[in-house]
Amino acid sequence: MRTILQALSLLLFSLFLFFATYKLPDWFPADIYLRLDPLLGLNAVFAAREMIGRALWALVTIGATLLIGRFFCAYACPMGASIDFLDLLLFRKKKRESLKTESSLRKTKYFLLIVFIMAAVTGLSLAFLMDPIALLTRFYTFFIYPLAITLINLFLDVMRPFFKGLGWVSLSHLHFFQPVFYMSAITLLIFGGIVALNLIAPRFWCRYLCPLGAFLSLISPLGLFKRKVSQECNECLKCRKACPMGAIPEDPKTSHLPECIQCRTCVKVCPQNAITFPVSFPIGGEYSGIDFSRRGFIYSLAGGLGAGFLAARSPFTLRQSKLQLIRAPGAIPETEFLRTCIRCGECMKSCLTNTLQPCLWESGFSGLWTPKMDLRLAPCDQNCNVCGKVCPTQAIRSVSIEEKNHAKVGTAVLRKEMCLVWAQNKICLICDEICPYNAIVFRPVEGYRRPVVIASKCNGCGFCEQRCPVLGESAIVVVPDGEIRLKEGSYVKEAKKLQLEFKADPGDDKFILEESGFKIESGKKEEKKSQPQNPKGFL
């Protein structure tokens, strides 16, 4: 029963993530697991210092835990499910000694929780490091999803001759876009590490480290169901050995209730049928409180504050908007963005073109795993606004396509010393050809028609930067200058105020025609042909 629920939850998690892509219907909450996570919600609300609508979903989890107890870890958590399934697969036969330092290790997760909450209070979003849902979403985004696509394409390639032979035209040409990400390896290592910890003890992560588990355990004492052992118990200690959470002490008639995730494994293994999970109202003496050491409590408080302080007092903070970093369209102002973003990777998963990539140190410790646009890799498509739709904390705002296209992310700048036309007098017009807004025009300079960017028409989509045929760095790059980052209100209005216009317009092309020396008479075309003065194809 529990395994089925776990598998179901993991499947749901995967499905929701799978659907986080273009073109996501407005009503579909692809980020629901992240919204339901109270740690991410608290983290974002504290760090951002304001209420976040979608974080209110976490109240569902909090309410259910208050009512039932710490059931989430055993039944709903996709990370817990992954750990359990992989444990079954990899370490089933492994003999694991019980840890001597058990009780002090257990406190670690509470201290971590305090560290994360305190860091959030100072304005540093840190919970993403260890929040299981964020961690797993990242793992799926940066590893499982690209891997799955690779495998599917491999399968299609192998089957292609058969599909062709059978005359299945569409299938024989089917191919899925292969996403690629920076930091796939790091993400895999972290996940692998978490699973490997099971070598020491089953659910090592959940027992000792998971800060979400710590939070849920703190609010679980009111829960209705609690483990109860009857007098039938013959102290065979089978339950103690089987408990995945190590929640049964030497006296098996008692329980470490805050550690109990109600998985009922003990009920199953008990030969005496002595264990039940009856509804019990009193908080009662059996509920063994969490014995923080005062020192540990103070250390972790200090640790959280210290981490926040350190992260805020780094040169990165002062350079924030002076870094060459292009955020997604609709990303709120940088300071608020760093505080609100929970680094789940959902936006990067959903990104249609694969331009959204995780940051490593580009904006310091406080910017780890935040999304940036790698426009040399891929542009931002003007028909897509999915990244905002799936952002569980709205660090990237969910806005209409029209609004999103006015959320200017930067401005393209021509590096004349690298441009084929400016530096080498070659005929190249790829940036002009591909620009969806006609923000690049050709002007006659020194006898040649050369590309020029009209900044007020450029919204930084990056098609030019991506397509520029110059090898290595692009000769036309999008810089953050001119970006519009709004916490609220309309991008369209703001763009109007700034006299920007991103839309269909024939632009300056007519002007060029007159000025660029078109040869209307077709007499001497033979000589003219190879000369770059007539690049527009008319003689």
Place this chain on the structure above:
Amino acid sequence: MAGATLALSGNPPFLHAKEDYDLVVISGEPAAATKKALETLGGISRFVKKGHRVVLKPNMSFARTPEFGATTHPTVVATVAQECIHAGARQVLILDHTLHRAELCLERSGIREACKNISGVHVQAFQERKFFKEIKIPQGKVLDQVEVIKAVLESDVLINIPVAKSHSATGVSLGLKGLMGLIWDRESFHSRININQALSDLATVIKPQLTIIDATRALTSGGPGGPGEVKKPNLIIAGTDPVAVDSYGVTIVPWYGQNFKGRQVEHLLIAHQRGLGNIDTDPLKIYKV
């Protein structure tokens, strides 16, 4: 194989069949005009035989809706596809190597939607090199070889259905320029080699049996991607000589606010000089309604 396309490039006997016109120019609504154009040319069955595998090459390279004029009108494409099926084609593959992301182009251009209910018709965008195959260009001047979409090489008939639009490198983008949508490496056309010469090289190996210019709308500036000025000539221009069809296409609207003749378009002139078709439309028999 490549031979199938190449073999028809000569002068297959059926080209001298009953039809009288070198060019047809039909004015009217997209579907009706397209049908009429095919009829006047002697019917699609002149080109498409029973059991043929047909490739239609519209322009659906940009994720733009039809009103931008950057892509072929979906109704024109669907009408031709339907006619091919009626003529007994085994399969009709509508394809392009899109510049924007494939699924967006198929969706926004409206071409996938327009063709979804015609059985035997498949709309595909190709953005992966594995679907291309290298062929030699024996008469190439700037290109020795080129990688072409395999499905085109394996087809029996190729029908080119470009939209009429301006182009910031080649002046206009009609049939010959549209063939660039069948090859893998387009970047070098713009950066390393002379695009006008390269287009002729390409035209020596990829020879559509029929070219149908969709001039129901014409993007007369801001091409090839737009946005730009969209005029509505409401015309379908069709013929078997790719240079003649293009050359006529140049004259139907002013480009960038100015009237041009086919001879003023460099890549067409080069193609003409290399004997790939006739750029002078005056002596041709043109059916015009």
